[in-house]
Amino acid sequence: MLPRLAELETDLLDRRARAEAEGWAGDIEGIDLTLSFLRAKRDETQRRDQRLPVDLGIPKPRRGRENP
Template sequence: MLWPDPAQRDRLVEIRDNLLARIAEAEREGWLGEVEGLKISLAGAEGKLAQLDRRPTGGVVDLGIPTASTKSWP
C-alpha cells in the first residue's frame, strides 16, 4: 500500500478544508452534481488523512542481529 508522505499532512488538511468550503458553496447555489463530485474528493482526502493517523510513528525498530546456535534441536 502506498502511504501519503507525513510531511504533506498540512497540505491535505488545507485541501480538505477547501473542499468543505466548496461543498457549502455548491449546496448554496444548488449545484447538486458538483456537490456529489466534491464529496467524492472529500472522502479521498479524509481517507489519506486517516491513513496518516493510523501510520506507526515509532520509527525504526531494532530487531537485533540473529546469532547461530550450536545447540542441536531434539
Template structure:
C-alpha cells in the same frame, strides 16, 4: 501523475508516480496541506449547496472522502516507529 481536483500536480503526486509510494516522513508532511484542501472543499460544498449544484456536491463529497482517507493513512503512517536493524558486522574469514 496524480492530480488534485484543481488540476495542479502536487509534490506528493509526483513522488508517488516516480517511486510508487511515500515514506512515512513524506506522508506526515502532507497532513497540513490535506487539512487545507479539506477546508477548501467544505467551503466549496457550502457554495454548491447554496447554488443547488447537485452534481458538484456529489463530486465534492467523493473528493472529501478520498482526502479524509488519505489524512487517516498519513496520520497512521506518521506514528509508526522505525525498525532497529542493528549495526552490520563482517563475518570472520575462514582459512
C-alpha cells in the same frame, strides 16, 4: 503532509457550501467523493505517523564466500 491535507479539506468544504447555495447537485456529489478520499488519506497518514521507525542496521558482507 497533514497540514496540506487539512488545507485541502477546508477548501473542499468551502466549495461544497458554495455548490449547495448554487444548487449544483453534481458538484456536491463529486466534492463529497473527493472529501471521502481525502479523509481516508489523512487517516492513513496519521496511522503511519504513530508507527516507530525500525532500525534495520547496516548490512555486513557474509563471511566464507569469496567474490568471483
